[in-house]
Every structure is written in structure tokens, then in C-alpha cells.
Amino acid sequence: MKINFVLNGREIELTVPSDIRVVDLLREELDLTGTKESCGSGECGACTILVDGQSRLSCLMLAAQLQGREVTTIEGLAGDKGRHPVQEAFVSAGAVQCGFCTPGMVLAAVDLLERRPDPSRSEIREGLSGNLCRCTGYQKIVDAVEMAVHREEG
Amino acid sequence: MREVFLPRTLDELWDLLLRRPEAAIYAGGTDVLVKLRAGLISASGLICLERIEELRGVRDQGDEVYIGAATTHRALLADPVIQEYFPVLIQALSVLGSPPVRNMGTIGGNVVTASPAGDTLPPLYVLDAEVEVRWGDGAKRLPLSQFILGPGKTSLGPGQLLTGVRLKKSADYNVHHFEKVGQRKALAIAVVSLAAVLKVSDSGRIEKARLAWGSVGPTVIRSVEVENALEGRIISRNTLGRAAALAQTAVSPIDDIRASAAYRCTVAGNLLLRLINYAR
Numbered sequence: 001m002k003i004n005f006v007l008n009g010r011e012i013e014l015t016v017p018s019d020i021r022v023v024d025l026l027r028e029e030l031d032l033t034g035t036k037e038s039c040g041s042g043e044c045g046a047c048t049i050l051v052d053g054q055s056r057l058s059c060l061m062l063a064a065q066l067q068g069r070e071v072t073t074i075e076g077l078a079g080d081k082g083r084h085p086v087q088e089a090f091v092s093a094g095a096v097q098c099g100f101c102t103p104g105m106v107l108a109a110v111d112l113l114e115r116r117p118d119p120s121r122s123e124i125r126e127g128l129s130g131n132l133c134r135c136t137g138y139q140k141i142v143d144a145v146e147m148a149v150h151r152e153e154g
Numbered sequence: 155m156r157e158v159f160l161p162r163t164l165d166e167l168w169d170l171l172l173r174r175p176e177a178a179i180y181a182g183g184t185d186v187l188v189k190l191r192a193g194l195i196s197a198s199g200l201i202c203l204e205r206i207e208e209l210r211g212v213r214d215q216g217d218e219v220y221i222g223a224a225t226t227h228r229a230l231l232a233d234p235v236i237q238e239y240f241p242v243l244i245q246a247l248s249v250l251g252s253p254p255v256r257n258m259g260t261i262g263g264n265v266v267t268a269s270p271a272g273d274t275l276p277p278l279y280v281l282d283a284e285v286e287v288r289w290g291d292g293a294k295r296l297p298l299s300q301f302i303l304g305p306g307k308t309s310l311g312p313g314q315l316l317t318g319v320r321l322k323k324s325a326d327y328n329v330h331h332f333e334k335v336g337q338r339k340a341l342a343i344a345v346v347s348l349a350a351v352l353k354v355s356d357s358g359r360i361e362k363a364r365l366a367w368g369s370v371g372p373t374v375i376r377s378v379e380v381e382n383a384l385e386g387r388i389i390s391r392n393t394l395g396r397a398a399a400l401a402q403t404a405v406s407p408i409d410d411i412r413a414s415a416a417y418r419c420t421v422a423g424n425l426l427l428r429l430i431n432y433a434r
Contacts, residue, residue: 019155041192042251042254043252045252045254055253055254057255060188061258108253112253131252
């Protein structure tokens with residue numbers, strides 16, 4: 001089927017099997033391998049993308065559902081002025097170990113800060129609770145989101 | 155390849171269901187797409203409900219509140235009407251799955267999946283929720299407790315769709331309480347959960363009690379016996395202790411990978427003790 005949607009700020013039109021999972025469309029067809037797949041069942045958050053600004057699991061969405069939507073993957077988060085403040089904060093805080101969960105963590109944090117611009121530490125933990133870090137590097141990830149809050153304020 | 159349909163109206167949906175009766179219906183995909191991939195269900199086509207406007211949103215209808223079946227958990231959590239009248243539902247929604255699961259999953263999906271561990275179900279049972287079922291040329295309303303028949307089993311017939319959930323506003327309850335015990339905080343399937351709504355007088359007497367447990371039986375479990383043991387009494391450790399002992403025998407859990415039946419019985423009773431926090 002033919003689908004039209006906005007991907008990382010660019011309108012695109014694709015002909016795809018309607019039941020291909022969005023994570024497969026992104027990784028296999030569009031070479032956007034920043035989006036990861038781990039559990040494939042909605043429990044780990046590695047495949048998180050933003051659809052119309054809300055975090056969604058791309059392993060539990062089918063291509064047909066993208067019709068008319070605005071999709072942001074980790075590749076599209078940086079703007080003209082460079083990295084997104086959350087990305088910047090992850091670099092500064094050293095919030096990355098193996099990096100596999102990082103794209104999902106960053107996008108989950110962007111969604112959280114959109115809804116709640118000044119979250120407490122426990123609200124940050126709650127906001128990221130759908131994303132697993134197998135390296136267990138949670139402290140620095142939460143530090144990074146806190147740092148991003150203060151940067152956005154400044 | 156399976157065809158995926160995104161009807162925009164219920165009329166389009168009824169046509170589709172006639173043409174493709176074997177298709178699987180989903181909204182958020184957090185249950186159906188997982189089962190499909192695991193090979194637990196098969197379907198030659200898929201119908202996604204996310205674009206049907208009539209199935210989304212909360213409508214304040216005076217004495218009643220109507221929730222469209224395809225309303226996401228996130229939308230419900232943010233809804234001022236739900237926040238005002240049904241705090242017990244809000245408490246359960248806030249620990250359901252994880253943020254992205256709440257962004258995708260819907261209340262209708264949670265009901266139709268009919269898992270004894272479905273987090274919205276104990277609150278909906280204590281609130282005496284009714285569900286609306288529609289089909290091409292008809293509609294009916296029935297209590298949720300009659301709609302859900304067993305684990306994963308509902309009374310939905312072919313060509314029928316759960317279109318909404320109805321809740322009566324009740325000024326009666328001044329205590330709304332939900333607690334879930336799971337193996338972790340996020341993304342936990344309940345080992346035991348308890349929803350309770352109480353009407354407590356200024357002197358601390360329980361005038362009315364409605365209780366429902368999740369994950370301790372084939373469906374959500376209610377117990378008139380335990381409710382009777384609370385009604386008319388002052389909230390105290392003694393009252394709650396006696397009710398907890400009754401609750402342990404009212405539930406009928408099984409052993410599974412998450413917990414033993416014996417542990418679930420104990421916890422089902424002990425969760426009641428938390429109501430001491432509402433003593434006057």
C-alpha cells in the first residue's frame with residue numbers, strides 16, 4: 001500500500017506491505033538504524049519513536065498506521081543548531097554505556113519534558129520506566145535528564 | 155502479507171466486518187500485536203480502530219460518564235472528568251504498563267483482553283461499570299461483570315464491537331484506593347491488585363464498601379461477604395484484620411510463574427489492611 005507521512009521533518013511517500021512493523025520499515029527499508037529492537041513485545045522501550053510528539057513503540061505499530069502522522073526518530077531529533085538539549089545532556093553526563101537503549105531513553109525523555117517541563121527526580125524515573133538499560137546505567141541517565149531540564153531553563 | 159484496514163467511521167467498520175469477519179481487531183496493539191507475533195492468534199487481516207473518532211474521548215453526560223472504547227490510557231489520565239469523579243481509576247491507570255504502553259493502549263482493549271490481571275478492571279468493577287456493545291444494526295448495554303466471562307473470554311459475538319464504557323457518577327464514595335503488587339513497579343503484570351471505594355462517615359464508620367481484586371481468580375473477584383464485614387463498622391485494625399481473613403478465603407488464585415496461590419491469598423487479605431490509612 002501507499003503511505004504518506006512526515007519523517008523527521010520531511011514528507012515522504014512509500015509503497016510498503018501494510019502489515020510491516022514500523023521498526024522494520026525504519027531499519028530495513030529506510031536504513032534508519034538508530035531505532036533499536038530488543039524485546040519485540042513492548043516491554044523494553046528500545047524501539048521508542050515519537051508519533052505526533054508522543055512516545056510510541058515502533059515494534060507494536062504497523063506501517064499503515066503512519067499514514068498522515070509526524071514521526072520523529074533519533075536521527076531527526078537534532079535541529080539546525082545541533083544536538084537537542086536532551087542529547088547534549090546525555091553526552092555531558094556520560095549517560096551512555098553500550099548505547100543500545102539510548103535512542104529510546106532520549107526520545108522518552110523528550111516526550112516527558114514536553115508534558116512536564118520541570119520534573120522531579122522521581123517523575124523522571126517514572127517517565128523513563130518503560131525503557132530498560134541492560135547495563136543498568138540508570139543513575140547517569142536520570143542525571144542527564146535533570147541536566148537537560150536546567151539547560152532548557154537557562 | 156496481511157491487509158491492514160484503518161476505518162474512519164463505525165459504518166465503515168461494520169462493512170469491513172461483513173467482508174472480513176476473520177480479521178483481528180486492535181486499537182493500541184499492545185495486546186493483539188504481541189499475541190499475533192507470538193503465534194497465539196492468527197488472522198488473515200487486521201482492523202485498527204485508532205482512526206474512528208466516535209470511539210475516542212470522554213463525554214460528561216450528567217449522571218453518567220461515557221468513555222469511548224478506543225480512548226488511550228494517557229488521554230484518560232489527563233481527563234479532568236475522570237480525575238474528578240473516578241480517582242480509583244486514575245490510580246490504576248497511573249501504574250498500568252509503562253508510559254509508551256499508556257500512550258498506545260486503550261480502555262476498551264484492556265476490557266476485551268479480559269485478563270484477570272487487567273489493571274483497569276478492578277476499578278471498573280467497584281464502580282459498577284457498564285459496557286456498550288454495538289453491531290451493524292443494533293446496540294446493547296450490560297454490566298461489565300456479565301461481559302467478562304473468564305480469562306480472555308467475553309460475551310462479544312461475531313460482528314460485535316465493544317464501543318464504550320459507562321460509569322455512574324457517585325457522590326457516595328469519599329475514599330478511592332487502588333494498589334497493585336507486582337514484581338517491579340513499571341511494566342508489571344499484577345500478582346494481586348485491590349480496588350476499593352468506601353463511604354466513610356466523619357466518625358470513621360464505613361457506611362458503604364465496594365471491593366474488587368485482580369489476579370486472584372479467573373476474572374476480577376468481588377466479595378459481598380467481605381464488604382458486609384466492613385459496612386457499619388469503624389475503620390480499625392480489628393475490623394480490617396477480620397475482613398482480611400475473610401478475603402483470603404474469598405479469592406481463588408492459581409500458582410503461576412509470577413507467584414504461588416498461597417502467596418496471592420495472603421496478599422489479597424493484607425492489601426485490605428492498607429485501608430487503615432483512611433481511619434478518621
